[in-house]
Amino acid sequence: MNEGLDTSLTVVLAKLEKRFGGRLRKQTECCGDLTITVEPEDWMRVLSFCRSARELAFDQLDCLLGDHLPERTGAPFEVVVHLLSHTHGHRLRVTTPLAEGQDLPTITGLWPSAGFDEREAWEMYGIVFAGHPDLRRLLTTEDFEGFPMRKDFPLRGTVGGRIRTDLRGKI
Amino acid sequence: MSDPVAQLIFLIIKAIVMPVLIILIVAFAIFFERKFAGFFAGRVGPTYLGPWGSLQSFGDIFKLISKEDLIPAKSDKPVFKLAPYIAFVPVFLVMAVIPFGPVGGEANLFGYRFDYVIASFDAGLVLFLAMGAMAVYGVVLGGWSSNSNYSLLGGLRAGAQMISYELAMGFSAAGVMLMAGSMSLIDIVDGQAGNFWDWYWIPQIVGGLVFFVASIAELNRTPFDLAEAEQELVAGHLTEYSGMRWGMFYFAEYVNLVVVSMIVSTLYLGGWRAPLEVLDFIPGPIWLFLKICFLIFVYMWVRWTIIRYRYNQLMSIGWKVLLPLSIANLLVTAVVISAVN
Amino acid sequence: MSGTQDTQGLVPAAQALSRRPSLEELRERKDRTRRHLEPTGDVMTISMGPQHPSMHGVYRAVLDLDGEVILAVRPEIGNLHRGVEKLCEHRTYHQIIPLTDRLDYISGFAMNHGFCEAAEKLMGVEVPARGRYIRTMTHELCRISNHILWLGTSIMDLGTQTFFTICFRDREYVLDLFEMLTGARMTHSFARIGGVAKDLPDGFDHRCRKVIDFLPKRLAEYERIIKQNRIFLKRAKNVGIFTSEDCHAWRVTGPTLRAAGIARDLRKDEPYAAYPEVEFDVAVEYNADVYDRFLVRMKEMRESCKIIRQCLDKMPPGPFLAPDAAHSLPMKKNVLRDSAAMIQDFYQVFRGPQVPRGSVYRCVEAPKGEMGVYIRSEGGAKPARVRFSTPSFYHGQAVPALVEGEMVADMIAIFASVDVVLGDCDR
Numbered sequence: 001m002n003e004g005l006d007t008s009l010t011v012v013l014a015k016l017e018k019r020f021g022g023r024l025r026k027q028t029e030c031c032g033d034l035t036i037t038v039e040p041e042d043w044m045r046v047l048s049f050c051r052s053a054r055e056l057a058f059d060q061l062d063c064l065l066g067d068h069l070p071e072r073t074g075a076p077f078e079v080v081v082h083l084l085s086h087t088h089g090h091r092l093r094v095t096t097p098l099a100e101g102q103d104l105p106t107i108t109g110l111w112p113s114a115g116f117d118e119r120e121a122w123e124m125y126g127i128v129f130a131g132h133p134d135l136r137r138l139l140t141t142e143d144f145e146g147f148p149m150r151k152d153f154p155l156r157g158t159v160g161g162r163i164r165t166d167l168r169g170k171i
Numbered sequence: 172m173s174d175p176v177a178q179l180i181f182l183i184i185k186a187i188v189m190p191v192l193i194i195l196i197v198a199f200a201i202f203f204e205r206k207f208a209g210f211f212a213g214r215v216g217p218t219y220l221g222p223w224g225s226l227q228s229f230g231d232i233f234k235l236i237s238k239e240d241l242i243p244a245k246s247d248k249p250v251f252k253l254a255p256y257i258a259f260v261p262v263f264l265v266m267a268v269i270p271f272g273p274v275g276g277e278a279n280l281f282g283y284r285f286d287y288v289i290a291s292f293d294a295g296l297v298l299f300l301a302m303g304a305m306a307v308y309g310v311v312l313g314g315w316s317s318n319s320n321y322s323l324l325g326g327l328r329a330g331a332q333m334i335s336y337e338l339a340m341g342f343s344a345a346g347v348m349l350m351a352g353s354m355s356l357i358d359i360v361d362g363q364a365g366n367f368w369d370w371y372w373i374p375q376i377v378g379g380l381v382f383f384v385a386s387i388a389e390l391n392r393t394p395f396d397l398a399e400a401e402q403e404l405v406a407g408h409l410t411e412y413s414g415m416r417w418g419m420f421y422f423a424e425y426v427n428l429v430v431v432s433m434i435v436s437t438l439y440l441g442g443w444r445a446p447l448e449v450l451d452f453i454p455g456p457i458w459l460f461l462k463i464c465f466l467i468f469v470y471m472w473v474r475w476t477i478i479r480y481r482y483n484q485l486m487s488i489g490w491k492v493l494l495p496l497s498i499a500n501l502l503v504t505a506v507v508i509s510a511v512n
Numbered sequence: 513m514s515g516t517q518d519t520q521g522l523v524p525a526a527q528a529l530s531r532r533p534s535l536e537e538l539r540e541r542k543d544r545t546r547r548h549l550e551p552t553g554d555v556m557t558i559s560m561g562p563q564h565p566s567m568h569g570v571y572r573a574v575l576d577l578d579g580e581v582i583l584a585v586r587p588e589i590g591n592l593h594r595g596v597e598k599l600c601e602h603r604t605y606h607q608i609i610p611l612t613d614r615l616d617y618i619s620g621f622a623m624n625h626g627f628c629e630a631a632e633k634l635m636g637v638e639v640p641a642r643g644r645y646i647r648t649m650t651h652e653l654c655r656i657s658n659h660i661l662w663l664g665t666s667i668m669d670l671g672t673q674t675f676f677t678i679c680f681r682d683r684e685y686v687l688d689l690f691e692m693l694t695g696a697r698m699t700h701s702f703a704r705i706g707g708v709a710k711d712l713p714d715g716f717d718h719r720c721r722k723v724i725d726f727l728p729k730r731l732a733e734y735e736r737i738i739k740q741n742r743i744f745l746k747r748a749k750n751v752g753i754f755t756s757e758d759c760h761a762w763r764v765t766g767p768t769l770r771a772a773g774i775a776r777d778l779r780k781d782e783p784y785a786a787y788p789e790v791e792f793d794v795a796v797e798y799n800a801d802v803y804d805r806f807l808v809r810m811k812e813m814r815e816s817c818k819i820i821r822q823c824l825d826k827m828p829p830g831p832f833l834a835p836d837a838a839h840s841l842p843m844k845k846n847v848l849r850d851s852a853a854m855i856q857d858f859y860q861v862f863r864g865p866q867v868p869r870g871s872v873y874r875c876v877e878a879p880k881g882e883m884g885v886y887i888r889s890e891g892g893a894k895p896a897r898v899r900f901s902t903p904s905f906y907h908g909q910a911v912p913a914l915v916e917g918e919m920v921a922d923m924i925a926i927f928a929s930v931d932v933v934l935g936d937c938d939r
Contacts, residue, residue, distance in 0.1 A: 018664060031633050060760045062875070062884055063901030082873050082884065082901075084761060086774070089781060093873060113763035115907040116589075138859040139590035139938055155602050212677035320558040324920075393671055394743055402669045403567040403921050442690075478743045479671025481921040482580050 008047045008090040009034045010091075017056050020046060033075045035093040043079075044105045050083055050092065051110045052157050058083035058092060059112035066121030079125055081107070098127060106132040124149035179200040182209045183251040185289050189266055196463070197425040198228040201371055204471050211475040214239075233420035241410050243318060250316035255412070255419035258309025261302035262427045268295035269433045271453035272443050274357045287443065288357060295356035296348060300341050301435055305505075306427065307333040310398055313420070314408035325407025328482060330397035332388055335489030336395075340385040342497035344379035346504040347371050356434075360442035367446035372439040379439040381493050385498060386431045388489070391424065393474045397482055432466035433459065440466075532773060532798040540611070542753040544801075546917030551578045556912045562591050566669045566924050569934030571908060573741075573923075580919045585912040588886055589905075592758055592938040600898035604864030605631050606841060608898070610701040616936035617698055618719075619658040620880035623936075624703035629784050630874035630885035631705050633841045635867050641786070644709030648786040649823040650693065650702060652816040653878075657686040658931075659809045660877035663734065666928035670747055675737075685723045692716055692763065703863060704841055706834030717824055724817040735810050748803035752926035753758075754914055755800055762768055762910035766881030766903055767812065768930050771797045771804035778877035785856040790822040804930040839865040866894025873899075880904055880931050904936035 013027060013034060024046075025037040038046045050058045061140040062082040070076050075097035083092045096105060106129040108113045118129040126147040129135060137144060146153055202217065202225055209216025213290055217224030242251060272287025292298060307329055314326020350371060351362035363370045372379050388395040399407040409420055436442060443455030457462050480488070533541065561572035570591035576584040591771035596615065600608050612627045613620030625647055632639065639647070663678025688698045692713055694700035702709050739746050754764065756772040769776055777794040779787040795811030834840045841860045842853035871888040881903025888897040907930045914930065917924040 030638075031872045033871075033873055035871070059757075062763065062873075063886065063899065065886060065897075065899040066900075067888065067895075067897045080871075080886070082886065086776065091873070093871075095934075111763075112761050112913070113906055113909060116905060137590075139593040141590075141877055147540075148595065153598075155598060208674070212674045213681050215678055323556075324558075324577075397673070400671070400921070402671060402924050405564060462581055474671065475674045477672060478667070478741060478747060479921075481741060481747060481919060482748055483919065 006032070008088055009092070012056055012090060015053060016046070016049070019049055020156050032093065033093055035095060037095050037097070040098055040102060040104055044107070046094060047081070047083075047107055047110055049086070054086075056085065056092075057087040058085045059109060059116075060084045060086060061113050062091070064107070064114050064117035064121065066125035066127050066149070068125055068150050072097070075102075077102075077125055079104055079121060081126060081160075085136070096153060101128075103128045103130040105130050108132060123147065126150070173422075174283060176317065177303070181283070181285055182289065186267075187270075189289060190263060193263075193429055194267060194424060195424065196429050196460075198232075198424050199225070200428060200467055201228040201231070202226075203467070204474075208475050211393055211472075218322050222437055232418065235415050240416065241402040241411075241413045245318045246411065247318065247468055249317040250312050251411075252416070254309045254310070254316060254443045255315035255416050255423070257312060258306050259388045259419050259426075259509045261305040262430050262438035263425055264412075265299050265430050265434070267300045268292045268298055268356055269430070269437055270401050270442060271433075272311055291357055292355065296344055296354045296359070296438075299356075299430075300344065303340075304333065304337055305490065306423070309420070309423070310408050317408070317411035319411050321404045321406075322408050325400070325404045325410070327425070328400075328404075329391070329408060332395065332397060332485060332489070335486055336388040336493070338383045339381055339489060339493035339497045340389065341374075341383040342494070342501050343385070344438060346375050346378040346497075347418045347498050350374065351503070356437050356442075360437055360444065362439045363444060365444075366448055367441065370439065370441040370444075375500070375504070376437060377496060378504070379435075381497045381500065383435060383437065385489075385493060386435060387470065387473060388469065390428055392428075392470060394477045394480050395485055396474075396479060400437045400479065402479075428467060428470060429463060432463040432470070435466055436462035513902065515828070518578075525553045525737060528830050535695050535757065538753060538755045538772070538800055539558055542751065545750050545753055547919070548578070549578075549583055549917050552585060553578065555583060556777045559816045559924075560923075561588075566928065568927070571927075571932060571934055571936050571937070573911060573927075575923070576853045577920065579859055580921075582918055582920065582923055583784075584914055585913050585923075587908055588907055589934070589937050594939065596939045597867050597898050597900065599894060604893040605705055605839075605867065605895065606864060607732065609703060609705075609896070610699070612900070613699045613701055614935060615900060615939055616880060616904065616933050618661055618877065618933050619655040619879045620699045621702055622658075622876065623902075624701060625651050625785070625885045626874070626876040626878060626885050627900075628703040628705055629876055630872055631867075631886050632839075633874050634872040634887055634889060635705070635865060636868060637706045637834050637836050637839050638786075639707050640831050641828045642711075642830045643834070644786040645823045645827050646708045646712065646832055647703060648790065649820050649827075650708070650750065650813060651785065651812045652688075652819045652823075653686055653689055653720075655816045655879040657690070657811050659813050660686070660938075662809060662928075662931050663806075666925070666931075667738070667744075669924045669928040670744065671695060675734075679734075682727065685727070689716070689720055689723060692719065704833060706836055706840030710844070712827075717720050720820065720824060728814055728817055731810060731813055737838045738790075738806065746802065747925055748806065748929075749920050750799075751799060751802045752914055752918065754910075758910075758913060762913055763906040764881070764930065765906075766877070767795075767808045767932075768907070769804055770795055770880070771808045772800035773798040778875055778882055782875065784876060784938070785875075786823065786826075787819075789826065790819050792819050792822075798900070802925050839867070843877055866893065867891065867895075878903060880933065880936065881907065900939055902936070902939065904932045907932050908934075908937045 016036060023042050025039060028035045050056050062084045064081045067077060067078040067080060069078060077098040078095055079098060080093060080095045106118055116138060117130050119135060121127050122129060122135055123137040124141055124147055146158055206216040217227040220226040220230045242248060274286045274288050274291060279364040310329040312328045314322040347359060351359040391398050399409060409417055413421060421465040436459060443452060443459040445451050445458050522676045556577045557574060558577060559574050560565035562570035572588040574586040575582050596611050599611055608627060609624055612623040615623045643827055660679050664676040667675040691697050691701055693716060694702040753872050755773060756774045759769045759772050775794045775796045780794055792815045796810045797807050835858045842856045846853035847857045868888045869891045873884060874885045875884040877884045883903055884901040886899040887895050890896040895928060911927060914926050
């Protein structure tokens, strides 16, 4: 299944497999991108390893995003990070499945740029990042109710464009 | 009609005509500022009102008068209302002491002596500096009374800026004072009799430049427009002002521009005197007017070309460059004058 | 390519002796130029934005000031949030393209291009050569228009408004080209999956050459104005130093990263479109301050002119859209003449492209920085999740790290120098 991967990505995969072995849930490859799926408990360990190991050296977090897969009933949420190494020039995608209400440790300590991304994932999907310094709504208003990017949230919204005058002065 | 009565009538006429003339000059200065800004920026500027848009300023005034007078709810209302006047009145007072033609001498009008100055005041230069210092209270109080952080920062900046630039301005003007041996603007112009190489701008070139730079700061124009600093403080001390109250600040700024141009031409460019003695048949007020136009153009040129200084850079220029230069200029002038005498 | 090796500041000693400061030197310089972060008196909190003349849209920064020194910044974004990602989940891939150029409306084509590159990677569509060249050319025109606008606004933020209109005048030439090429001046929605919407119109080649011959002269003039202005040098040099490690930590990319001495440019490092076939240099500067960001962008505009000229020279004949009936729209001129094309058009418009399952992440070098697009498909014509990781989003986030310890006036200069557009930031 590793055909089509760059040599540097094969090194990354080998290194990760050596370090974590059976703890990696699965590796998939699509269009030349390598995806590692890990358990939420291993989230922090895997990512700090990615950040610090010499052969991996993922010094930039390209983006972190939440996702909702309602047909996957046990763990309908997913957090995806895209890592980039400026030293080696390779990219890696790490994902983890999450159940409703399950926390994930924050990675703002590893890459400060995750701050806004995690806030966005929280407000859009309701994924809680434990230990995040400032987990407030980012793009929507403070009084917004619901998590708008979930698949069951209607496209037109729930308040019908009404401005919540009753909350004025309380926020 | 006895001479005192004639002088009183002349005085009343001068006191009415002069401000009106200045206000007209200001209206066109605002128009030219916009035209020049357009010219420098490759635009056309105002075009609609009057020929080439020349009546634009009057349209602006009517618009400002007809606008709603907004006063922020939490502002200090009496001070907020008073501040525009504090900025506005002092600059008009300076006009009284600036000569715009020959003063004294024989009868020159219907058998009476007509002095081309409203008040022949012995300490005209000091009055100018004092009124400049007064006008800043308008800015500071306006900034403080608005109860807005931007306004407050703008007012504070204006205060600090004035303190540092008044000093350099005063010291460089003192050089001229030593040369003329008087603080009266009339005597200063008389001291510059002759052709343009007899004017004070040659012996006082350093002082003149310091005075000019400091006057830009006094006028709150780029590169020293830190009190307003649109891109940083929205509009500084003017943030909360609107309508005619804002218009008065704006207007005071341009009256100040005209007055400072008059002072600069009086101190360094021979006032109302013709550049060559053979051109003396052209009346003094016209020469003064031409000099004012030239200086206003230079001020506008500077404003629309140069980037703004940062606050601390402005302060360090004031204290570390302009002030020592002006003091050195004063010392050298004093030494040379005492050596010559 | 080689530039990526410089990442950790491991520059050879010979280079360190020249004008290139090492990472340690830059770090030390940064500490020196930043003022105190501890209050010396009462702290004043001011809310800068969303209605502020120089917040480039509706960015809001709550500043804690000690006099004029900024102690802390709390950025607030979202005033321009339009839910583009949610909308994408309810649109077919073709319908998403017009949404993308509303992200960074200053450089719309770069956003179109980024999305199409990602979608093509997912679908496995091969773009024909002419399509690739037109894309490259349009992308570079877009970069020029973005950088000229940036130049005007950032100099205006330093306090002179004259430059702003002068730059706008020159941007008009580029926008006129866009109008001729795409029919729109800003939000052109010109890229298509598998190529571009239209071929070059008659006379475009000539007009485009005229503009790119003329622009470098103008740029040289601007550069002379700015470089010889002592006040600009005072305002820009050693202000807002942001080292390469800061850039990586905050995902600050594009010209800001290149001004920090890293020759990272996705056009070279992860090439796409026709970039491998044209020659250009990556603009790099080493002092990581506002002034160097200015220099990088000026250089980039010249390189863009070079790229456009090469594209026009090398423009191959042939189709500009991929002949891929399953994923791509047909060429519009064929639709009313050819029944197969007509069927393809109906199929694509009403059903959309049939996309395999999978997820893809693709980055392109947008004018403001690296613009990444993540698409997860569950099959069918609509994506299941689209994420635009746009440069301004991260640049807006990095503002506290950029400006804390600087003065208010510097914050304006620095904010302008990293080039944030709020449509791009809030999505």
